Amino acid sequence: MTSRFVELAWRETPMGAISLRRRLDPSLKVEVYEAKLDDEFLMSSLFTVAEVELARLGLADAAGADLDVVVGGLGLGYTARTVLADRRVRSLAVVEALDEVIEWHRQGLLPFAADLTSDPRTRLIQGDFFAMADSAEGFDRDEPGRRFHVVLVDIDHTPRHLLHPSHAAFYTPQGLCGLTDHLHPGGVFALWSNDPPDEDFTAVLAEVFAAPQAHVVSFHNPLQQRRATNTVYVARMA
Template structure:
């Protein structure tokens, strides 16, 4: 049995105090890992279904193999792990703004950490995903201008509820066009959101991509005695 509560790490960062916690849930009899930014909960290992579906729904839009993928946001590693579970993936570049979060994985503080750090296809890049999306140099510091087959993002709570007001431009048609410039023809962009499907954002996607769809992803919520849901947006560029 795990400890009832432990604050594994606590760090001051440019965007606030980030902490990694582990607690024993008496109802489910499992260890739960949680990340907080200041007093706001960012993620919990109890609710990882949609983070995994972000990878699965996004990659399902691709045909063939040898895919190069960007994952925007590392967190507990659920999306990154689901990407690597697809044998068609050749490389995964995980962009994370906070070196402290990358350090949790490099130090083996999380259940998925070893499987990510030991996979030769996986690489962590410390950087601001949104600034990199807007720049011509893109997401790979070792190969500026490199294009990818899929870009999967789980950073903000939703297109309307961002962690930083500076992220807002990313969710406009202009911001999405800059992002699309980092994709191969036929490439896929997918986004996790904690909110219900947003028609305005789906319309913005449709201005840039050939197809755009909002998927509602339900999951069991043991505390509410029923189900909750997240949204995964999936958009694909015109194939060559």
């Protein structure tokens, strides 16, 4: 085991101070990697079930092989690495707003980062996912207008609890219609949320996509010794 607490990275950004730390949890006796934005926890290696399920559920709804996938939000990389575990995936573009988070992976500050950075299918792109979704150019600067088969998003806490007010337009019918311009016919959009299923947001999805579903993902919270849940929304283009 390493020392009890180590701050691996810290930097001021336009969104606030972003930090990565590693700590030894005394009760669980495991190393935990955590990211914070100012005083708000963004992600933890203790709670990764829903991030994995975001990729698994989104890809399960995708048809065919040679899939081109976008992940919005890199974080600790659990969603992206689960995407790469699917042999049907031909390419993966991971869009992350904070270059600092990309550098955590490129510098190997996370012990599992090499699984992502060494895979030739992967491109780590520094950029604003929401601005790209709303643009004609889309998610590939080398091939403007390129379409993808699957788009997976884990950025905001929920469609209502946002990291930045500018993200709000994405969670409207107009914003989601902009995203569909970057999906192939039959393409899949999946979204992680920290809250229980939101009927109003499911109705918004239904205005744009065919038969959206809200999957409740249950997992054990070892800190509180109880079951916890997140939601993964999955929607397919007609």
